Amino acid sequence: MIEDKNQEKTGLDQLGEFELINHLTKNFTLQHKSSIMGIGDDAAVMDFSNKKAVMSTDLLIEGVHFDLSYMPLKHLGYKSVMVNLSDIYAMNAIATQITVSIAVSNRFPLEALEEFYSGVALACEIYKVDLVGGDTTSSTKGMLISVTAVGEADEADIVYRSGAKPNDLLVVSGDLGGAYCGLQVLEREKEVFKVNPNNQPDLSPYTYIVERQLKPEARKDIKGLLQQLEILPTSMIDISDGLSSEILHLCSKSAVGCNVYENKIPLDPTVISACEEFKIDSTLVALSGGEDYELLFTIDQKDFPKIKGNPHFTVIGHMTDKNEGAHLISRGDAKIPLTAQGWNSFS
Amino acid sequence: MIEDKNQEKTGLDQLGEFELINHLTKNFTLQHKSSIMGIGDDAAVMDFSNKKAVMSTDLLIEGVHFDLSYMPLKHLGYKSVMVNLSDIYAMNAIATQITVSIAVSNRFPLEALEEFYSGVALACEIYKVDLVGGDTTSSTKGMLISVTAVGEADEADIVYRSGAKPNDLLVVSGDLGGAYCGLQVLEREKEVFKVNPNNQPDLSPYTYIVERQLKPEARKDIKGLLQQLEILPTSMIDISDGLSSEILHLCSKSAVGCNVYENKIPLDPTVISACEEFKIDSTLVALSGGEDYELLFTIDQKDFPKIKGNPHFTVIGHMTDKNEGAHLISRGDAKIPLTAQGWNSFS
Numbered sequence: 001m002i003e004d005k006n007q008e009k010t011g012l013d014q015l016g017e018f019e020l021i022n023h024l025t026k027n028f029t030l031q032h033k034s035s036i037m038g039i040g041d042d043a044a045v046m047d048f049s050n051k052k053a054v055m056s057t058d059l060l061i062e063g064v065h066f067d068l069s070y071m072p073l074k075h076l077g078y079k080s081v082m083v084n085l086s087d088i089y090a091m092n093a094i095a096t097q098i099t100v101s102i103a104v105s106n107r108f109p110l111e112a113l114e115e116f117y118s119g120v121a122l123a124c125e126i127y128k129v130d131l132v133g134g135d136t137t138s139s140t141k142g143m144l145i146s147v148t149a150v151g152e153a154d155e156a157d158i159v160y161r162s163g164a165k166p167n168d169l170l171v172v173s174g175d176l177g178g179a180y181c182g183l184q185v186l187e188r189e190k191e192v193f194k195v196n197p198n199n200q201p202d203l204s205p206y207t208y209i210v211e212r213q214l215k216p217e218a219r220k221d222i223k224g225l226l227q228q229l230e231i232l233p234t235s236m237i238d239i240s241d242g243l244s245s246e247i248l249h250l251c252s253k254s255a256v257g258c259n260v261y262e263n264k265i266p267l268d269p270t271v272i273s274a275c276e277e278f279k280i281d282s283t284l285v286a287l288s289g290g291e292d293y294e295l296l297f298t299i300d301q302k303d304f305p306k307i308k309g310n311p312h313f314t315v316i317g318h319m320t321d322k323n324e325g326a327h328l329i330s331r332g333d334a335k336i337p338l339t340a341q342g343w344n345s346f347s
Numbered sequence: 348m349i350e351d352k353n354q355e356k357t358g359l360d361q362l363g364e365f366e367l368i369n370h371l372t373k374n375f376t377l378q379h380k381s382s383i384m385g386i387g388d389d390a391a392v393m394d395f396s397n398k399k400a401v402m403s404t405d406l407l408i409e410g411v412h413f414d415l416s417y418m419p420l421k422h423l424g425y426k427s428v429m430v431n432l433s434d435i436y437a438m439n440a441i442a443t444q445i446t447v448s449i450a451v452s453n454r455f456p457l458e459a460l461e462e463f464y465s466g467v468a469l470a471c472e473i474y475k476v477d478l479v480g481g482d483t484t485s486s487t488k489g490m491l492i493s494v495t496a497v498g499e500a501d502e503a504d505i506v507y508r509s510g511a512k513p514n515d516l517l518v519v520s521g522d523l524g525g526a527y528c529g530l531q532v533l534e535r536e537k538e539v540f541k542v543n544p545n546n547q548p549d550l551s552p553y554t555y556i557v558e559r560q561l562k563p564e565a566r567k568d569i570k571g572l573l574q575q576l577e578i579l580p581t582s583m584i585d586i587s588d589g590l591s592s593e594i595l596h597l598c599s600k601s602a603v604g605c606n607v608y609e610n611k612i613p614l615d616p617t618v619i620s621a622c623e624e625f626k627i628d629s630t631l632v633a634l635s636g637g638e639d640y641e642l643l644f645t646i647d648q649k650d651f652p653k654i655k656g657n658p659h660f661t662v663i664g665h666m667t668d669k670n671e672g673a674h675l676i677s678r679g680d681a682k683i684p685l686t687a688q689g690w691n692s693f694s
Binding site for chain 1 (some may be wrong): 388389390393395397400401402403405406409412415433434438444448449479482486487493497504508583584585596600635646687
């Protein structure tokens with residue numbers, strides 16, 4: 001996990017800023033028909049014709065959002081793209097283009113940036129998005145990444161956070177809490193490594209949760225799955241800050257309340273065993289852990305038969321009148337107000 | 348210029364991340380008909396109907412791109428937007444939307460971010476662009492800003508860097524070198540301030556060049572001016588890194604050479620006198636200074652009568668066959684190869 005500091009490395013000052021961009025992006029090609037001009041002019045040019053364009057952006061800062069002592073740069077490049085594509089998919093749109101900006105201090109050699117961009121390239125290939133721009137500059141400390149993702153959708157397909165109605169069912173894709181548990185494993189191994197750098201950790205029992213943290217996948221497939229089921233969600237959001245925080249966003253934007261059932265929250269067995277090992281409450285992890293990049297959405301009750309038993313989706317609750325507020329109904333049938341304990345970088 | 352550290356300030360940890368975004372953006376409204384959804388969902392939604400969309404992004408890092416000891420935060424917010432709009436105008440497009448992401452360390456109180464966003468708001472108002480998204484997070488050191496700008500244009504109006512032909516005339520808007528000279532004045536005053544904090548500098552002789560550095564304006568007007576003159580440039584780029592570097596970009600992308608005439612380069616009298624005072628060569632400043640945010644473009648020779656004598660534009664040279672290379676023809680008629688000595692953050 002820790003890079004070999006003795007290899008021959010190329011200093012970034014050996015290349016000009018434009019040479020650097022050219023070098024890092026030379027293998028990227030444009031695949032989307034909406035990409036008219038990519039990297040190499042003052043701006044990218046895109047043609048959305050009769051579609052609507054959607055756009056989202058995120059900043060990722062070393063020491064705040066990621067730790068390079070256990071995050072391989074290729075994974076970081078991949079994850080940086082995922083974080084943003086997830087927002088595009090949460091609009092029920094198709095992601096089409098991204099820009100990637102990166103600032104690094106002079107401790108990073110060219111080879112480190114090549115690793116990062118190889119992760120970006122892999123994400124572009126798998127998710128069929130075009131890298132059409134970005135900026136590359138130096139920082140005074142560490143690495144920071146800014147990604148903007150663009151997508152397209154027919155107007156009628158776009159799903160906002162604001163369309164949920166009382167009695168709509170609350171549905172989540174995949175399972176929750178994995179990314180947070182993976183982070184706990186990695187943090188523990190980092191501490192072990194500090195004490196004994198020769199220790200070779202066996203992470204195999206934790207493969208799933210470590211991958212959820214290091215190499216999350218955005219839910220590109222959900223739009224198609226829902227289309228096949230002939231379901232258009234009434235509201236949708238992606239789960240980046242934790243289930244609790246996202247439910248409260250849907251409630252607030254849609255002016256509704258919500259009951260979510262603790263015993264319905266989908267947890268992978270690896271998450272349950274990791275929570276036992278780390279002596280943390282698995283429900284709390286699912287509610288507040290964050291970084292799962294699953295989609296949370298509401299559907300009309302009449303669509304319940306279409307989704308029932310589908311392995312991709314779990315109905316975890318229902319929306320209520322706004323005055324009823326947002327609550328977790330515990331396994332013991334207690335009604336506990338939901339609070340946003342999602343991750344806050346400032347606290 | 349230096350903020351009063353004794354005022355009552357509000358720590359960012361007193362607000363949640365969403366409260367902070369809401370607070371900072373509550374006075375922004377959507378004005379553009381292409382802005383369907385702004386801040387408040389997973390992504391912004393835009394409608395470019397039959398227009399093409401253009402997009403550009405830049406990173407600005409404290410200590411690399413700006414110095415808060417003389418850059419007021421409101422100006423910084425304004426300039427951050429200008430830097431990006433300039434790229435949109437360099438495509439001969441109309442800027443329509445921006446996203447602004449900002450990361451700050453905990454030394455910044457809420458009031459500092461309010462100042463920054465007031466500059467962003469002023470830019471949005473004057474330049475008629477909508478703030479439709481962004482990200483707000485903490486950094487481990489200093490302030491960093493990422494802006495993405497979006498615009499729209501009819502396909503036939505878009506001007507790339509690649510369309511220049513031999514014999515086309517090379518034209519620049521406004522005048523050059525001011526921003527670099529302004530920076531020299533500010534750096535000098537900063538050194539004086541370090542020695543004598545009670546010194547009140549008289550910057551009035553330098554108003555123009557200091558404003559060119561602290562509060563540049565992007566050339567929103569050029570598209571309209573050229574339309575009135577019935578000129579469509581054959582290639583265009585904005586001058587962010589210095590005239591020399593931008594000419595070389597046009598030459599490279601268009602596969603042409605260029606002769607640029609030293610005695611034609613437009614310089615404001617304040618720039619000339621500042622260069623004398625600082626004992627720097629004014630031509631070198633214009634060629635390599637950067638941050639002028641003027642537009643550099645080529646036009647067909649037949650359009651010369653339309654532009655001749657126009658106070659907004661100066662013909663500074665002409666394009667040649669690629670094999671002739673890119674040269675500065677000095678006042679003494681020497682032919683000096685142009686080299687990109689534009690600013691490189693890595694060196």
